[in-house]
Amino acid sequence: MTAIPQPTLSPDATPARLVRPPPAPPLAMLAELTHRCPLSCPYCSNPLELAARDSELTTAEWAEVFRQAVALGVLQLHISGGEPASRSDLVAIVAAAREAGLYTNLITSGIGLTGVRLDELDAAGLDHVQLSLQGVNAGVADFVGGYRGGFDRKMQVAAEIARIGLPLTLNAVMHRHNLGDLAQTIALAHQLGARRIEIACVQFQGWALKNRAALQPTREQVDEAKRVVAQARRDYAGKLAIDFVPPDYFADFPKACMNGWGSTGLNVTPDGTVLPCHAAATIPGLSFDNVRTTPLARIWNEGAAFNAFRGTDFLPEPCQSCERRDIDYGGCRCQAMAIAGDARATDPVCRRSPHRARLDAIIAAESSAPPPDFVYRRMGRG
Ligand code: SF4
Ligand code: FES
Numbered sequence: 001m002t003a004i005p006q007p008t009l010s011p012d013a014t015p016a017r018l019v020r021p022p023p024a025p026p027l028a029m030l031a032e033l034t035h036r037c038p039l040s041c042p043y044c045s046n047p048l049e050l051a052a053r054d055s056e057l058t059t060a061e062w063a064e065v066f067r068q069a070v071a072l073g074v075l076q077l078h079i080s081g082g083e084p085a086s087r088s089d090l091v092a093i094v095a096a097a098r099e100a101g102l103y104t105n106l107i108t109s110g111i112g113l114t115g116v117r118l119d120e121l122d123a124a125g126l127d128h129v130q131l132s133l134q135g136v137n138a139g140v141a142d143f144v145g146g147y148r149g150g151f152d153r154k155m156q157v158a159a160e161i162a163r164i165g166l167p168l169t170l171n172a173v174m175h176r177h178n179l180g181d182l183a184q185t186i187a188l189a190h191q192l193g194a195r196r197i198e199i200a201c202v203q204f205q206g207w208a209l210k211n212r213a214a215l216q217p218t219r220e221q222v223d224e225a226k227r228v229v230a231q232a233r234r235d236y237a238g239k240l241a242i243d244f245v246p247p248d249y250f251a252d253f254p255k256a257c258m259n260g261w262g263s264t265g266l267n268v269t270p271d272g273t274v275l276p277c278h279a280a281a282t283i284p285g286l287s288f289d290n291v292r293t294t295p296l297a298r299i300w301n302e303g304a305a306f307n308a309f310r311g312t313d314f315l316p317e318p319c320q321s322c323e324r325r326d327i328d329y330g331g332c333r334c335q336a337m338a339i340a341g342d343a344r345a346t347d348p349v350c351r352r353s354p355h356r357a358r359l360d361a362i363i364a365a366e367s368s369a370p371p372p373d374f375v376y377r378r379m380g381r382g
Contacts, residue, residue, distance in 0.1 A: 022301045023262060023310065025073025029102075030080055030267040030278070031062065033093065037083040038111045040146030040376035041134060042211040043173050043202045045278050046082065050379050055271040059089045061292070063096035065268060068296040070100045077102040078130075082270070085112030091120045098125035105130055107171070110157035111150055118160050129161055130198075133172045136184040144177060146376040155192075162193040169196040174225065175215035176371055182225050186232045190240045197240060199229065201247035205279040205334055207377045214374050216366035222250045249363055253324060254331025254347035261309035261333055266300060274299045276306050279334035283308075283343045309333050314344050318352045 035050035057065070066077065077097050084090055085108055097104045105128040106121065113121075131154065135141030141151035161168050170189040174182065182199065189197035201222075204212045217225075229244045236242065248255055258265055258277045267275040272291040280286060286308055289299040300306060308314075312325050319330040330336075331347020339348040339362075340355040348355035 023306075024264075026069075026264055026266050026300060027074065028076040028078060028265045029069050029074045030078045030265065031065070031093075031097075032080050032082065032267065032269050032278075033057075033062070033084045033087045033090070034270050035082040035379070036086040037081055037109070037377070038086070038147055039083065039109050039134075039150060040378055041144060041173075042146075042207055042374035042376055043144075043175060043215055044207040044377040045203065045205045046377065047206050047279070047281055048210065050082075050377075051270040052379075056087075057268075057270065057272050057291070059092050059096065061272065062093050063100070065272070065291050065296065066097045066100035066102055068291070070102060072297045072300060075103060076105065078105045078107055080107040083109055083112055085110075085117070091117070091124050094121055094126050095124040103127050108132070109145070109150070110154040111147065113157050113160070115160040115163070118157070118164055118166070122164050122166060126166065128167045128169070130169045130171050131158060131161070131194075133170050133185065133188070135178050136181045136188050140178055140181065144374075146374070158192040168192070168194045169198055170194040171198045171200065173200050173202055174217075175202040176217045176221065176367075177215070179217050179221040179225050182228045183232065186228075186236065186240070186242065190236060195241060196243065198243045198245070199225075200243075200245040201225070203245075203248070204338070205282070207375070209338060210375055212362075213366045213369070214371040216249075216363065216371075217247060218367040219250065219363075222247055248332075248335075248349050249359055251349055252351045254328050254335070254349040256328045257332035257335070257347075260311075260329040262300075262306040263310070266306075274303070276309075277334060280305060282334055283337050309343070316344065316346060318350075319346050322352065 034056055035046055036053060079094065084106060087093065094104055104126050106126055107130045109132050134144040135151065138151040142148050170192065172185050186197055202208050202215050208215060226246065229242060233242050262276050267278050268291060269275060273288050274291060275281060275288060286305045288305050289303050312329055315325065315330040319325050331349055333343045335349065336345040336347050337343040339359055345355065346353040348359045350356065
């Protein structure tokens with residue numbers, strides 16, 4: 001039986017100055033090496049204000065972050081961006097992460113990777129590749145990614161990954177423009193030798209929120225997607241693992257975003273700012289620390305932003321008296337901010353939220369109207 005940690009007294013404590021026990025260590029860290037990317041996907045979760053190249057952490061700074069992360073307890077490193085292959089020192093960064101003792105997962109569009117570079121990454125100890133897929137053919141994929149020739153390059157990269165034998169997950173972000181191709185998307189993942197496909201219906205943060213009306217699926221698409229996934233799980237049993245993240249606007253209860261704020265993961269942005277989630281900077285009033293000036297352990301344990309929504313004490317009713325409070329932690333703070341204008345509010349996805357009607361009105365308006373043009377993700381265009 002595990003003992004429940006009790007608050008302890010600091011050396012100069014009075015009974016009124018109880019000190020919380022430190023939080024459990026994070027399991028995973030997302031390292032956004034750069035916001036630069038050859039693609040311009042309108043569903044990108046990066047912030048509208050993209051970090052400039054000259055603000056990025058150096059190779060040596062990342063290596064130090066990885067050592068601190070391991071000392072803190074982090075096990076898994078997700079190397080992302082932007083496009084991490086846009087960093088010319090990607091191989092050195094992966095090598096530093098492995099040397100520190102981290103499991104490394106490269107999240108990439110594939111653009112900027114070659115057979116030679118993948119061999120170098122393999123030699124550096126890369127554990128896993130997560131390749132994004134914008135569509136099942138060049139017409140859809142290059143339109144969504146805003147990059148002509150991207151699909152063909154991606155197929156070449158997938159073949160090189162298979163040649164090397166690196167474990168591959170295909171990550172397909174689905175929305176109104178490609179949900180109709182879901183069955184073919186799953187078939188393509190199998191054909192490319194992926195062990196797993198993550199079908200993630202778009203989450204409306206960052207650029208995706210700006211493009212919400214263009215990406216919003218219809219209810220018919222969502223219902224059909226669930227049917228296709230159920231059938232595919234039967235057809236590909238034992239051959240391809242299928243993860244499905246349904247669009248949460250259409251759900252009755254919210255997801256446990258980040259598995260609870262400040263509970264299991266942290267994000268380090270290209271310039272070293274440490275965030276509790278990728279969209280945390282959209283919440284006004286939070287102040288964020290930077291690994292250039294503050295040790296990672298202090299940021300995780302004591303940082304104001306990490307402690308802002310830890311646990312469930314801050315939640316209002318109906319969450320406080322709800323039986324799901326310790327299952328979903330009231331949902332997503334950034335979504336509460338975006339829809340309800342209050343990061344402490346019950347996630348408006350929840351059927352019990354007083355703001356749910358607003359979400360239903362958004363779905364009704366956006367999914368019944370013709371989709372507007374994309375606002376492609378670009379530096380300085382936010
Ligand atoms: Fe979750 Fe709060 Fe809704 Fe209950 S009321 S299901 S805790 S968001
Ligand atoms: Fe920030 Fe969900 S994206 S808490």
